[in-house]
Amino acid sequence: MTEIIRKLRVAAYAVIVDDDRILLSRWLGPERPRWILPGGGIDHGEDPYDAVIREVFEETGYRAEVQRLLGIQSARGPLNLDGDDLDYHRLRVLYEAKVVGGELTFEVGGSTDRAAWVPLADVPALDHVESVDAGLELYRNRPANGRPTGLG
Known part of the structure; x- marks a missing residue:
């Protein structure tokens, strides 16, 4: 049985929307490239x-240039990285x-x-990380508590 290792990663991300487009990067993740x-x-x-x-x-x-803090997303789950669970x-x-x-x-x-600049209408069909959805939710709804709903 493989021992499960606990890992915390703290990162900062930008939601940059201009003319109904969002700026995204293609991440070279462990499974496949995703936006x-x-x-x-x-x-x-x-x-x-x-x-x-x-x-x-x-x-x-x-x-x-940072305009404002939108909020914090906390997400937890299993990940196999380089053979480690x-x-x-x-x-x-x-x-x-x-x-x-x-x-x-x-x-x-x-x-x-x-x-790339991606049209906002194309984001749902794009192979992307859940933080894109959380960032757009915070950008659009601006909840007072700075926490996306239902996106962990």
């Missing part, structure tokens, strides 16, 4: 606000942001390989 909000892990000692600006630039080539807890800090400079480029040698 995700631009963002990623917060380095030790790094403020989440600074992390999301850094991550958006690394993954998309755009300079972002994980009880994986993801804590995501979600910000609304806008592009203020730069140009669309792709990350090389990182956890993503593409970035």
Whole structure:
């Protein structure tokens, strides 16, 4: 029997919507590439606000300006990563942001390989991570408690 390892990952992500499009990155996940909000892990000692600006630039080539904190998504579930069974807890800090400079480029040698503006109407059919749905829910509904409903 394989021992289950507990892992916590804290990350910051940006919801960037412009003209009925959302900016997404293609994450090279353990199962297959999937679309995700631009963002990623917060380095030790790094403020989440600074992390999301850094991550958006690394993954998309755009300079972002944070508009406001949207909320926090907490998701927990099993994950098999490199043969290890994980009880994986993801804590995501979600910000609304806008592009203020730069140009669309792709990350090389990182956890993503593409970035794209995707029409909001196309998101439901897109192979994507659940944080995209949570981020859009927070962006659209702006709940006072900053917690997406039903998306864990």
